[in-house]
Amino acid sequence: MTPPSRLERLQVLVYLGAIAAGLTLGSTVPAAGAALGVAVLPALAALLFVTFLLVPLASIPVAFRDARFLMTALVANFVVVPLVVAVLVLLVPDEVAGVDGALVVLGVVLVLVVPCTDWFLTFTQLAGGDTARAVAFAPVSLLVQLAVLPVYVWVIAGGAAGADVGALIDVGRLGATVLVVLVLPLGLAAVVQGVAARVARGPVGVEGVAGRLPVPLLAVVLLLVAASEVPAVLDAAPLLPLLVGIFLLYLVAAVALGVAAARLARLPHTAGRTLVMSVATRNSFVVLPIALAVPEGAGVVAVVVVTQTLVELTGVAVLVRALPRVLPAPTTPL
Numbered sequence: 001m002t003p004p005s006r007l008e009r010l011q012v013l014v015y016l017g018a019i020a021a022g023l024t025l026g027s028t029v030p031a032a033g034a035a036l037g038v039a040v041l042p043a044l045a046a047l048l049f050v051t052f053l054l055v056p057l058a059s060i061p062v063a064f065r066d067a068r069f070l071m072t073a074l075v076a077n078f079v080v081v082p083l084v085v086a087v088l089v090l091l092v093p094d095e096v097a098g099v100d101g102a103l104v105v106l107g108v109v110l111v112l113v114v115p116c117t118d119w120f121l122t123f124t125q126l127a128g129g130d131t132a133r134a135v136a137f138a139p140v141s142l143l144v145q146l147a148v149l150p151v152y153v154w155v156i157a158g159g160a161a162g163a164d165v166g167a168l169i170d171v172g173r174l175g176a177t178v179l180v181v182l183v184l185p186l187g188l189a190a191v192v193q194g195v196a197a198r199v200a201r202g203p204v205g206v207e208g209v210a211g212r213l214p215v216p217l218l219a220v221v222l223l224l225v226a227a228s229e230v231p232a233v234l235d236a237a238p239l240l241p242l243l244v245g246i247f248l249l250y251l252v253a254a255v256a257l258g259v260a261a262a263r264l265a266r267l268p269h270t271a272g273r274t275l276v277m278s279v280a281t282r283n284s285f286v287v288l289p290i291a292l293a294v295p296e297g298a299g300v301v302a303v304v305v306v307t308q309t310l311v312e313l314t315g316v317a318v319l320v321r322a323l324p325r326v327l328p329a330p331t332t333p334l
Contacts, residue, residue, distance in 0.1 A: 010120050011215045012313045018219035019306070022226025023233060030230070034236065039229030041220065044289050045181045051118045051285055052189035053210045058197065063136035069275070072265040073137055076257060076279050077115045078144060084253050085112045086156045088246050097238030103297040104239060106157050107304025110291055112250055113152040114145035116281035118214055119313075122278045123281060126320040134210035137278065146182070174293045181289040218285070222309075225288075225302055232299020243304060247311040254279040255319065266314040272327045280316060280333055290299045 007014065024035030033310045063070050089108050093100045124134040225231065257281045262272030284305050291301040 005290060007212075007215050008119075009126075011119070012310075012317055014215060014219050015222055015310065015313065018223040019226045019310075022228075023230060024101045025223075026164075026227035028231035033060070033227040033230055036224050040224045040228060040287060040292060041177065041181055043217065043221045044285075044292075045185050047214065047221055048087065048181060048218060048285060048289075049185035049189055050144075050210050050213045050309055053144055054121070054214070055117050055134055056192055057139045057193055060136075060277075062141075063140045065149055066133060066136075066271075068139065068265055069133055069271050069282055070137065072267065073141075073275055074144065074262055076261045076275065077141065077281040078148060078259060080261075081279055082152050082156060084196050084257070087111060087260075088112070088250060089156065092242070094273065099236065099239060099300055103294070103300045104243070104295070104304060106153070107151055107291060107301040108151075108243075108246060108308075109157040110282060110287040110301070110307045111284050111305045112247075112282055113156065114149055114283045114286065115141050115278050116258045116285075117142045118281045118283075118285060120277055120281040123316050124274050124277045127273050127277060127323045129277055129323075130170045130268070130270035131167075132171040133271055133310065134274045134277070137274070141278070173295060174290065177293040179251075182286065184315050203225050219286070222306065225292075225306060225329060229302055231301040233303055236300050238297070239300075239303070240307065243307045244311055245309045248268075248315070251280060251311070251312065251315045255326075262327060270328050273323050276323060276327070277316075279311070280319060282308065282312060324326075327330075 015072065022033075025036075046311045080289050085108070092101045092104045096104060121131065121134050121138060125131050255276055258276030259272070261279075262275045266277060288302065288305050291305045294301050
């Protein structure tokens with residue numbers, strides 16, 4: 001991986017500025033905000049195409065060379081984390097400031113149950129983690145989460161929290177959204193990676209161009225969502241203390257879980273940092289189009305997802321500095 005750019009280091013401020021600009025635009029020119037809503041899904045499709053392009057799908061076999069790290073990461077992310085999420089959603093009341101608690105539960109489950117595959121790599125590098133293991137794990141994580149996400153949503157949101165998932169989600173609309181915004185970008189990214197692999201310096205060129213795009217593209221998406229969902233943001237404002245509290249609790253629990261799992265599995269310190277980052281960062285990129293496909297209350301679910309993104313980015317910005325102290329390099333004996 002190339003070193004993080006200045007824009008990547010400042011991405012939290014970029015995203016905050018994009019949301020503020022979107023809210024200002026949507027509040028002062030409501031017609032423009034409503035019109036911009038049409039561009040949200042195309043912008044998300046472009047963002048996810050670039051995101052998938054940066055996930056080295058050809059590295060999947062490499063991930064199985066370190067079975068101990070892979071199994072620890074899979075169990076932590078896809079077994080233990082969902083259990084943590086099932087407990088956290090119990091904190092959501094049936095109704096919060098006039099908003100159906102089921103919508104909040106759905107948003108929390110969507111955004112917390114699957115690990116990140118994009119800025120997870122950048123933050124792992126910033127924290128001194130093992131970027132080779134991170135790059136190898138990312139495509140495995142992506143394929144697993146696409147398979148199990150519907151199961152987690154149905155079991156946790158529909159079972160543990162009592163939400164009527166069938167009533168909240170329009171399956172036809174959701175299927176069309178997933179096809180256009182997730183499946184097609186993933187397939188196109190796989191084709192581009194395959195072509196680039198056959199061209200001299202192809203992968204380097206593709207990674208160099210695509211690597212500059214996620215931060216500005218996500219900023220555009222956040223601006224569009226904020227501008228087009230101003231009423232939902234205003235309606236959901238009373239939810240923010242509850243949401244911030246839940247997402248902070250998750251982040252603390254995830255870091256503790258990651259550190260404990262790394263020590264239990266006796267991973268090297270760099271691999272341990274990678275594991276912690278994998279459980280601390282969540283895949284809001286992938287679930288945001290799903291949130292926006294909810295026919296009634298999509299704005300509320302999207303606000304939940306975006307709130308988690310901002311809490312996570314702020315927390316992880318601190319974590320990249322603290323993690324090397326929590327999992328330090330072994331001292332060399334004199």
